[in-house]
Amino acid sequence: MVFIGREREIGWMRLYLEHEANKILAVTGKANCGKTALMQEVMKRLGATHTFFYLDLRLLDVSAPEDFVKVLLYLLRLARREQNFIRRLFNGSKFEFSVMGFKVSRDVKFEDVLQELYLALIEELKKVKTPVIVVDELQSLRELYYNGGKKLIDSVLEFFISITKHQHLAHVIVLTSDSTFYAELYSKSGMHERMKFYLLDELDRAEAMELICYYCEEYEVDIKPERIYRYTGGNPALIETVVSEAARLGFRKAVELKKGYLKDYIATYAEEKKLELKELEKLRKEEGQAWVDANVLFYNVETAEFEFQHRMMELAWNELLGES
Numbered sequence: 001m002v003f004i005g006r007e008r009e010i011g012w013m014r015l016y017l018e019h020e021a022n023k024i025l026a027v028t029g030k031a032n033c034g035k036t037a038l039m040q041e042v043m044k045r046l047g048a049t050h051t052f053f054y055l056d057l058r059l060l061d062v063s064a065p066e067d068f069v070k071v072l073l074y075l076l077r078l079a080r081r082e083q084n085f086i087r088r089l090f091n092g093s094k095f096e097f098s099v100m101g102f103k104v105s106r107d108v109k110f111e112d113v114l115q116e117l118y119l120a121l122i123e124e125l126k127k128v129k130t131p132v133i134v135v136d137e138l139q140s141l142r143e144l145y146y147n148g149g150k151k152l153i154d155s156v157l158e159f160f161i162s163i164t165k166h167q168h169l170a171h172v173i174v175l176t177s178d179s180t181f182y183a184e185l186y187s188k189s190g191m192h193e194r195m196k197f198y199l200l201d202e203l204d205r206a207e208a209m210e211l212i213c214y215y216c217e218e219y220e221v222d223i224k225p226e227r228i229y230r231y232t233g234g235n236p237a238l239i240e241t242v243v244s245e246a247a248r249l250g251f252r253k254a255v256e257l258k259k260g261y262l263k264d265y266i267a268t269y270a271e272e273k274k275l276e277l278k279e280l281e282k283l284r285k286e287e288g289q290a291w292v293d294a295n296v297l298f299y300n301v302e303t304a305e306f307e308f309q310h311r312m313m314e315l316a317w318n319e320l321l322g323e324s
């Protein structure tokens with residue numbers, strides 16, 4: 001897997017991880033800007049000094065509070081590397097639904113199960129060298145409620161605050177592309193004393209050029225990198241798509257295809273939601289939010305402005321705007 005640049009960001013992460021655990025680190029950035037890749041690289045480089053527990057909530061398919069119990073069990077199993085432990089943990093309790101082969105009873109209160117798991121996890125974290133819990137796609141917990149109205153995300157954040165700010169036991173890094181969710185965390189009262197916020201940009205120009213050149217060589221495409229950059233900006237996934245499609249279809253066609261698809265998507269959504277295309281600066285807050293929900297725009301909490309998800313989206317939007 002190719003990984004380019006990001007030395008500044010890695011350096012910053014390293015400092016955060018060398019410092020005593022004190023705050024949760026919340027990382028956001030546009031979809032496909034490279035949050036997961038950066039995290040993977042950090043884990044690779046610091047693997048000798050830190051013990052990473054990486055959880056991808058989307059991959060683990062967390063769509064109900066009970067699923068999160070599975071996640072915690074998985075985490076415990078990672079920490080313990082011993083199957084019997086979980087068996088012992090729930091031995092004697094009348095667990096009814098089955099997680100990873102263990103029966104969980106519905107008359108056991110959900111928060112008691114959570115509490116039990118949190119405590120067990122704390123014990124395990126104490127045993128390993130500089131533990132770091134990384135939760136990717138944290139927004140998966142956003143809409144999950146238990147006991148008729150308690151937010152699972154609040155319980156999880158409380159736990160994370162406890163092991164960082166209060167116990168200095170482990171670092172916790174959470175990642176999300178969901179800028180609405182991130183903005184909620186950002187503006188939650190008291191959160192800035194408990195969380196560090198980090199907005200990851202796309203690749204800068206030099207890094208993007210390097211990646212473009214890498215893929216051009218890989219796919220044997222002979223086009224000036226500058227020309228490609230104009231359509232992709234620093235979005236690494238878009239760079240890969242455009243170059244690989246250019247190898248198949250030719251550059252012009254590859255760009256038209258991708259842009260055409262995005263234009264259709266935007267136009268259809270606008271029609272469905274009765275939205276009018278405007279210049280970004282002229283969008284009202286609710287309109288902007290609707291486009292964020294559609295993954296067309298990204299809300300930047302630091303500047304309090306809407307931005308396009310990527311360069312090609314901007315081109316598609318502007319073309320539609322020009323045609324209307």
Ligand SMILES: Nc1ncnc2c1ncn2[C@@H]1O[C@H](COP(=O)(O)OP(=O)(O)O)[C@@H](O)[C@H]1O
Binds near residue numbers: 002030031236
């Ligand atoms: N620094 C980088 N160098 C090369 N490829 C990258 C880099 N960052 C991201 N990518 C690639 O871009 C794609 C999207 O990155 P990813 O980390 O999944 O984005 P995110 O987690 O922000 O949605 C992946 O295929 C990834 O391998």
Ligand SMILES: [Mg+2]
Binds near residue numbers: 035036037136
């Ligand atoms: Mg990711």
